[in-house]
Amino acid sequence: xxxxxxxxxxxxxxxxxxxxxxxxxxxxxxxxxxxxxxxxxxxxxxxxxxxxxxxxxxxxxxxxxxxxxxxxxxxxxxxxxxxxxxxxxxxxxxxxxxxxxxxxxxxxxxxxxxxxxxxxxxxxxxxxxxxxxxxxxxxxxxxxxxxxxxxxxxxxxxxxxxxxxxxxxxxxxxxxxxxxxxxxxxxxxxxxxxxxxxxxxxxxxxxxxxxxxxxxxxxxxxxxxxxxxxxxxxxxxxxxxxxxxxxxxxxxxxxxxxxxxxxxxxxxxxxxxxxxxxxxxxxxxxxxxxxxxxxxxxxxxxxxxxxxxxxxxxxxxxxxxxxxxxxxxxxxxxxxxxxxxxxxxxxxxxxxxxxxxxxxxxxxxxxxxxxxxxxxxxxxxxxxxxxxxxxxxxxxxxxxxxxxxxxxxxxxxxxxxxxxxxxxxxxxxx
Amino acid sequence: xxxxxxxxxxxxxxxxxxxxxxxxxxxxxxxxxxxxxxxxxxxxxxxxxxxxxxxxxxxxxxxxxxxxxxxxxxxxxxxxxxxxxxxxxxxxxxxxxxxxxxxxxxxxxxxxxxxxxxxxxxxxxxxxxxxxxxxxxxxxxxxxxxxxxxxxxxxxxxxxxxxxxxxxxxxxxxxxxxxxxxxxxxxxxxxxxxxxxxxxxxxxxxxxxxxxxxxxxxxxxxxxxxxxxxxxxxxxxxxxxxxxxxxxxxxxxxxxxxxxxxxxxxxxxxxxxxxxxxxxxxxxxxxxxxxxxxxxxxxxxxxxxxxxxxxxxxxxxxxxxxxxxxxxxxxxxxxxxxxxxxxxxxxxxxxxxxxxxxxxxxxxxxxxxxxxxxxxxxxxxxxxxxxxxxxxxxxxxxxxxxxxxxxxxxxxxxxxxxxxxxxxxxxxxxxxxxxxxxxxxxxxxxxxxxxxxxxxxxxxxxxxxxxxxxxxxxxxxxxxxxxxxxxxxxxxxxxxxxxxxxxxxxxxxxxxxxxxxxxxxxxxxxxxxxxxxx
Numbered sequence: 001x002x003x004x005x006x007x008x009x010x011x012x013x014x015x016x017x018x019x020x021x022x023x024x025x026x027x028x029x030x031x032x033x034x035x036x037x038x039x040x041x042x043x044x045x046x047x048x049x050x051x052x053x054x055x056x057x058x059x060x061x062x063x064x065x066x067x068x069x070x071x072x073x074x075x076x077x078x079x080x081x082x083x084x085x086x087x088x089x090x091x092x093x094x095x096x097x098x099x100x101x102x103x104x105x106x107x108x109x110x111x112x113x114x115x116x117x118x119x120x121x122x123x124x125x126x127x128x129x130x131x132x133x134x135x136x137x138x139x140x141x142x143x144x145x146x147x148x149x150x151x152x153x154x155x156x157x158x159x160x161x162x163x164x165x166x167x168x169x170x171x172x173x174x175x176x177x178x179x180x181x182x183x184x185x186x187x188x189x190x191x192x193x194x195x196x197x198x199x200x201x202x203x204x205x206x207x208x209x210x211x212x213x214x215x216x217x218x219x220x221x222x223x224x225x226x227x228x229x230x231x232x233x234x235x236x237x238x239x240x241x242x243x244x245x246x247x248x249x250x251x252x253x254x255x256x257x258x259x260x261x262x263x264x265x266x267x268x269x270x271x272x273x274x275x276x277x278x279x280x281x282x283x284x285x286x287x288x289x290x291x292x293x294x295x296x297x298x299x300x301x302x303x304x305x306x307x308x309x310x311x312x313x314x315x316x317x318x319x320x321x322x323x324x325x326x327x328x329x330x331x332x333x334x335x336x337x338x339x340x341x342x343x344x345x346x347x348x349x350x351x352x353x354x355x356x357x358x359x360x361x362x363x364x365x366x367x368x369x370x371x372x373x374x375x376x377x378x379x380x381x382x383x384x385x386x387x388x389x390x391x392x393x394x395x396x397x398x399x400x401x402x403x404x405x406x407x408x409x410x411x412x413x414x415x416x417x418x419x420x421x422x423x424x425x426x427x428x429x430x
Numbered sequence: 431x432x433x434x435x436x437x438x439x440x441x442x443x444x445x446x447x448x449x450x451x452x453x454x455x456x457x458x459x460x461x462x463x464x465x466x467x468x469x470x471x472x473x474x475x476x477x478x479x480x481x482x483x484x485x486x487x488x489x490x491x492x493x494x495x496x497x498x499x500x501x502x503x504x505x506x507x508x509x510x511x512x513x514x515x516x517x518x519x520x521x522x523x524x525x526x527x528x529x530x531x532x533x534x535x536x537x538x539x540x541x542x543x544x545x546x547x548x549x550x551x552x553x554x555x556x557x558x559x560x561x562x563x564x565x566x567x568x569x570x571x572x573x574x575x576x577x578x579x580x581x582x583x584x585x586x587x588x589x590x591x592x593x594x595x596x597x598x599x600x601x602x603x604x605x606x607x608x609x610x611x612x613x614x615x616x617x618x619x620x621x622x623x624x625x626x627x628x629x630x631x632x633x634x635x636x637x638x639x640x641x642x643x644x645x646x647x648x649x650x651x652x653x654x655x656x657x658x659x660x661x662x663x664x665x666x667x668x669x670x671x672x673x674x675x676x677x678x679x680x681x682x683x684x685x686x687x688x689x690x691x692x693x694x695x696x697x698x699x700x701x702x703x704x705x706x707x708x709x710x711x712x713x714x715x716x717x718x719x720x721x722x723x724x725x726x727x728x729x730x731x732x733x734x735x736x737x738x739x740x741x742x743x744x745x746x747x748x749x750x751x752x753x754x755x756x757x758x759x760x761x762x763x764x765x766x767x768x769x770x771x772x773x774x775x776x777x778x779x780x781x782x783x784x785x786x787x788x789x790x791x792x793x794x795x796x797x798x799x800x801x802x803x804x805x806x807x808x809x810x811x812x813x814x815x816x817x818x819x820x821x822x823x824x825x826x827x828x829x830x831x832x833x834x835x836x837x838x839x840x841x842x843x844x845x846x847x848x849x850x851x852x853x854x855x856x857x858x859x860x861x862x863x864x865x866x867x868x869x870x871x872x873x874x875x876x877x878x879x880x881x882x883x884x885x886x887x888x889x890x891x892x893x894x895x896x897x898x899x900x901x902x903x904x905x906x907x908x909x910x911x912x913x914x915x916x917x918x919x920x921x922x923x924x925x926x927x928x929x930x931x932x933x934x935x936x937x938x939x940x941x942x943x944x945x946x947x948x949x950x951x952x953x954x955x956x957x958x959x960x961x962x963x964x
Contacts, residue, residue, distance in 0.1 A: 121673060140873065160878065176875050191858075192882040196891045196952075201941075205949055208936055212957045215929060220521075220818040221833040221962060227876055228958035235881035342710035351710045380708075412822070 054326050054364060054400045055276045056148055057283050059269075059311055060168075061333035063290035064125065066350050067358040067379070068339060069096045069300050072113045074379045079339040082297055090369045098304035101312035102360070107369045108315055108324070109362030110428045114373020114382045117335045117354035117389060122291070125334030125354065130169050130284075132393030132419055142178070144396060145282035146171035147418065149178035151402045152281040158241035160234070163275055165268040166286040173410045176227050177234075180284070185264065186271035187249050193239050206236060246278035247271060259313045266310040273317055276327055290333055293342065296349035307331070311360075318363060328364025328399045333357070339379030356382045359392075364399040367430040390422025398424040471733040474620060474645065480734065481619045484741035499793035501810040504786070508813055511783045512828060521817040521830035526551045528817075528964065529559060531922040533809060535836065535963045536764055537563075538571035539578070540843045541922040544915070563809045567802045570609060576801060577604035578839055579763065582867045583666055588651040593635040595650045596642055603644020613799035614756050615744045618667050621648035622659075623740040625699075625733055649697075656702060660694035664721065665773045665868075667743060669755035672721070685721075692719035696739030699732050722748055747795075754791035757804060761787075764808050766832025766871050766963075767821065773868045782827055818964050821872075834871045834963045838863035841961050848919070848955070849893035858883060863961075884956050894955065895948045903947040909937045912947065920954040 073096040074080035085094040088106035095103045102109070119125040124135050133141040142150070145162040149171075153161025160181035162171075171179040183190055195202055210229055217225035238244070249257060252270065260266035268285040275283050287310075289303045311331055318324040336357025337350035356375050362368055374384035397404040397418060404419035471477050509520065524532065530550045534542045542550070550562060566572055581601040588595070607617050626646040632638040640646050652658035661673035675690035687707065695702035695718035706712035718735055719725050724746060726738040744752055755772075762768035769787040770780045781787055790807070797803040808814050819830035836844065842859040846852065862883045865874055884890070894900065899919045906912040913933045917925045925933065933950065940946035954960060 121676065170875060176877075179875060179877065181878055190879065190882070192879075192886040194888075195886050196888065201945070201949070204936070204939070205952055208932070208949075208953045209956050211932055212929075212953055212959075215926070216957065216959045216962075216964075219959075219964065220820065220830065221958065221964060222820040224820075224833050224835070224876075224962055225958045228881075231876050231878055231881040232885070232956070235878050235885060238878065239882070239886070338708075338710045340709050340711050342705070343713070351705065 053279075053281075054152060054328065055281045055283075055323075056145075056328040056330070056364065056396070056400055057269075057272045057276060057285065057314070058130075058145065059307070059314075059329065059331040060126075060130070060166075060284055060286045061290050061307065061331065062122075062126065062166075062286050062288040063292075064122070064333040064335045064337060064352065064357075065290040065304075066292065066296065066300075066337040067113070067356065067375075068337070068350075069098060069296065069304070070358060071095050071099065071102075071111045071360060072358045072375060072379070073097075074339070074377060077378060079341065079379050081341055083300075090371065093371045096304075098300055099308045101308045105312050105315055108319065109329070109360050109368050110366060110370040110372060111358060111360055112372040112387050112392070112425070112428075113356075113358045113375055114384060114386050115332075115336070115357045115359060115389070115392065116382060116386045117357060120335055120352040120354040122334060122352075127169055128389055129332060129334050131172070132389060132422075140170070140172035141416075142172040142174040143169045143180060143284075144393065145180055145284055146174045146178040147397075147402070147408075148282040148400060150174050152400065153178065154279075157279070158237045159243045159246070159278070159280065160238070161280060162282045162284075163280055164284040164286075165271065166284070168284055168286075173412075174408070175411070176230055183247070186268040186285075187247075189244055189247055190238075193244065195236075195239060206232070243278045246274045246280070249274075256317075259309075259317075261306055261309040261313070263306050263310075265306045266313070269310040269314040273314055273321075273323075276318075277321070277323065292337070292349045293351055294344045294349045295347040298347060315362060324363040325365060326363075328361070328366065328396065330359065330361045330396065332359035355380075356386075361395070361428065365430065366395075366399055367428045370428045372425055372427060387425060388422055390419050391425060392422070394419045394422035394424045395429065398429055466729075468730070468734055471731075471737065474624065474643070477623045477733070477737050478616070478620060480737045481623065481741055481744075484738060485745045488741075488745045488747065499789070499796075499807065501807050501812075504790060504807060505812045507789065508783060508786050508828060511786060516823075516825040516829065518826045518829050520812075521819055523812060523815050524817050527923045529815060530562070532831075532963055533559075533563060533566060534922075535840065536809070537566040537575060537805070538569065539575045539837070539840045540571075540847055543847075544918040544922075547918060547922060559815070560810055563806060567805060567809075570605075572802075572805075573605045573608035576608045577601045579837070579867060580604055582837070582839075583759075584648055584662075585651050586866050586868065588653075590651050590653045591634070593633070594639050594641060594653075595647055596637075596644075597647065597651075599642045599644045600647035600651075601644075606644075608801060611800065611802060614801055615752075615799040617645075618752075619737075619740045619744055620645040622663055622667070622743060623737045624649045625736060626650055626654065656694040656697040657690075659697040660690065663743065664693065667755055668721075668749070668751040669758055669770070669773055670721070670751060671773060688716070689719075689721060691716045693721055693739075696720070696726075696736055720746075722746060750788060750791060753795045753799065754787060756799070756801075757791045757794050758787065760801070760804055760808065761790075762870065763834075764805075764814055765828060766818075766834045767827050768870065771870050782824060832871055835865075835874055835876075836863075836961050836963060837867065838865065844960070845890065845955075848899055848951075849890065849897050852889060852893060855887065855890050855893070858887060880961075881956075884961075891952065894951050899951060900947050903950065904943060909934050912937065912943075912950070916947075916950045916954055920951065921957070921959050 068074055068080060069083050073083055073085045073094060075083070075085045084097040086097050086100060086103050088095055088103040090106045093106060117125065117128065118134060119128045127135045130143050131141040132144060145164065149161030162178060162180045164180040164182050165186050167182055168180050209232060213225045213229050249270065257267065257270065260270040265285070265287040272283040272285050287303070287307050289299065292299055315324065315329060318327050335352060335354040338353045341348050342351050372385055373382060373387060375381060376383050394404040402418065404422065406418050407415040408418060409415055469476055469480055471480060527547060530542050530547055534540065550558065578601060581597055581604065584600065585597050604617070624646045626640045626649055629638050629640065639650055641650055649659055652662050657676055661676065664670045664672045672685045672690050672693065675685040675687050679686050691702070691704040695716050702716050703713040704716045717725070718739065720739060720742040724742040726735050730738055743749065758768045758770060759772050762772050769782050778784060794804050813828050814831065816830050818833045821827060821830060821832055838860045841863050842856045845855060845859060849855065862879050903912050903915055906915055910930060913925050913930055917923060937946040940949065
């Protein structure tokens with residue numbers, strides 16, 4: 001166990017050995033080595049590692065979009081309803097009519113049409129598709145974003161390694177260090193970034209506060225006290241960060257803003273790109289409104305339209321900036337919707353359905369233009385290549401250079417595999 | 431075992447039979463005979479009367495009634511079971527200063543003033559803690575504290591249109607009922623059996639759903655949807671999560687999909703249809719049936735059926751979940767851990783020290799579901815008055831009290847105690863410290879934004895720098911007095927010797943007394959202890 005620790009050197013996204021690892025190594029007798037010497041000694045080149053630095057943008061379609069009205073339409077069938085289809089850039093692959101821009105980009109993304117889920121209640125599904133684990137038992141699994149922040153993020157980063165625009169699930173047992181930094185609206189500096197005093201006085205205050213919290217730890221509030229100290233350390237580092245402007249639109253033209261779409265979702269996508277560009281390894285953006293039990297066909301064009309525009313612009317922008325190769329973009333909801341149309345009044349829709357649904361995945365070394373899996377013509381069954389949520393998370397991890405078989409140790413000392421038993425979807429990992 | 435089941439089966443029959451006979455002569459063949467004369471439920475009062483009628487029909491369990499249950503019985507029993515689980519020592523009992531802060535937070539939602547602290551510490555009476563508890567439980571603030579908590583529990587996860595609900599009306603009604611000493615049974619009965627109807631020709635925001643009538647808001651928060659009312663009723667009032675069974679059989683509990691829909695059928699305005707799991711165009715009629723198998727007579731009208739559902743929830747003596755859910759939430763709030771996670775209970779095997787939980791819950795029932803009775807028992811117990819510790823293992827539960835994060839409105843109130851009323855600060859704190867009141871304390875986490883707010887909010891620190899506490903600090907004669915005042919005013923306790931030394935040095939190194947006072951307040955207001963119950 002102890003020896004293993006020595007081999008697990010975390011390299012942050014700038015290719016540096018993290019301070020914590022250095023300390024650990026120092027304790028193990030490596031004290032005399034310089035950082036660079038150490039890197040050489042374990043056979044890695046800092047520049048190469050920098051290039052490897054991966055990021056991920058998760059576009060979460062909260063409420064669960066219908067697979068038949070997104071990227072697995074069933075034209076001309078009873079279950080397909082009135083939805084028409086359009087041809088994508090890949091011959092033989094059609095999208096629902098609401099996705100003209102994404103259809104043109106199909107060479108850059110792949111679609112998985114055979115996602116097999118297990119949770120058909122919103123909260124449980126949202127947890128499952130964000131953590132890769134079902135909500136069971138006492139161990140709270142981390143959001144994949146927290147895992148990415150933990151594995152790829154710089155622990156000494158001056159802005160959070162995981163930003164979510166909108167509420168999301170927590171970092172679970174990975175703790176507050178990699179918790180999502182949640183902002184409600186894109187384009188503004190987070191609130192309360194300016195201190196009331198500065199300089200030596202501010203540092204004296206902070207030092208006294210640290211000591212005060214030590215007193216509380218001694219009095220028995222260990223976990224709350226230590227966590228509090230960590231939060232204040234992060235908060236004060238963030239206040240002076242030169243990277244804060246990534247939260248704003250500073251320097252973006254009106255044209256760019258319009259291309260992303262003049263709505264909250266589009267603007268979130270733009271900020272997501274800026275955050276990733278500034279070195280944040282994981283950003284979640286959201287578009288809700290997909291829980292269309294009723295009025296599905298009335299609501300679909302606008303809801304899908306915003307995502308079609310924002311997502312396609314994001315992918316194009318990343319590509320033009322040479323960032324797409326290193327940035328995994330995944331667009332998904334918590335489950336799918338019933339292929340059979342319900343009888344609700346005043347206007348029909350589709351209900352919850354976890355048996356089969358679909359998602360888009362691209363960038364981050366994932367091959368574009370692939371259509372994984374098939375569903376039956378009535379949309380009720382997966383007929384080819386079912387992909388479990390575990391498989392999906394194994395794929396995400398692999399793309400991000402994280403080993404899905406690695407075990408994380410919970411604070412209680414229990415080892416838990418990152419992915420239980422999934423296999424990466426090789427046909428898109430190239 | 432066999433005996434238990436057969437007795438239980440008889441019991442169900444009894445409930446149903448007695449229900450009908452109490453109302454009128456029970457028809458032997460319900461299909462042929464005309465239904466009995468049931469009261470017309472026009473007003474909420476009619477419903478309560480009807481609820482009472484049904485209540486009268488349930489057998490009353492009198493076991494244990496003769497003996498009163500006291501805090502010392504609770505301690506005795508609990509300590510016996512704790513000793514079986516762990517060799518960890520029980521933490522010592524807290525001192526007076528820690529006690530008064532803790533009990534103030536738990537009964538009023540804010541810290542005591544320096545004067546209240548020194549008066550309490552001075553008193554020489556071995557009963558003074560019990561006397562203070564009695565006094566606080568009679569205060570308006572206690573009723574308000576409970577009302578705010580239950581308002582947040584009921585409204586936390588709602589997605590009801592804001593125009594159709596009035597959370598403040600619910601809180602005010604809860605306040606009045608807690609204040610009047612109404613039993614929890616009556617309050618839940620009124621909330622669960624409410625059938626808010628739409629007023630003709632009014633917009634929903636103009637009280638169109640009678641949302642100004644407080645108890646209507648439980649049903650309105652659940653959008654009047656039978657499925658949501660059913661899952662919230664089970665979750666909030668029984669501590670049972672059945673909502674996952676709406677779509678499929680519960681992944682790890684005994685609840686079946688059909689049971690969920692049978693429960694939901696109580697809350698339907700007419701016939702209740704369950705949608706087929708695989709084919710949503712297929713629907714089947716489902717008859718109301720409560721979780722323990724109680725079936726209301728078929729001749730009940732929808733309104734009456736809903737009242738019957740409330741009665742099964744509350745007055746069926748076999749439904750020990752109802753009393754235990756309230757007890758567990760109170761316990762969780764006061765001790766820092768529940769006997770089980772407040773709303774994720776599926777099976778009894780997850781209950782820690784189950785016999786204690788059940789005994790306390792049964793006693794709560796015998797005490798007429800009186801919240802004040804329950805709080806009095808717990809607040810006077812040793813388990814409540816122990817020092818804090820971070821508890822890592824389940825076996826060590828209740829050997830100490832877990833330090834608990836204050837609820838967002840309590841942080842806001844405590845701040846307002848220092849700066850006076852201020853809407854913008856109050857709102858900012860409430861939204862930044864927002865958290866689900868049903869999540870166990872041990873799973874709650876702070877956020878960087880909370881730190882940023884407390885460190886930097888301009889209005890907050892302006893007010894603190896010019897507030898009454900700062901002025902008092904400047905009036906003190908020496909550094910030690912300044913430190914003592916600052917601690918009492920913010921953390922409601924005296925500084926330790928170590929802290930005195932720490933801050934004496936700090937003040938000496940400050941540019942001037944004014945700056946020292948402002949910084950001292952800043953540090954203490956930003957400390958973890960300020961936003962935590964210790």
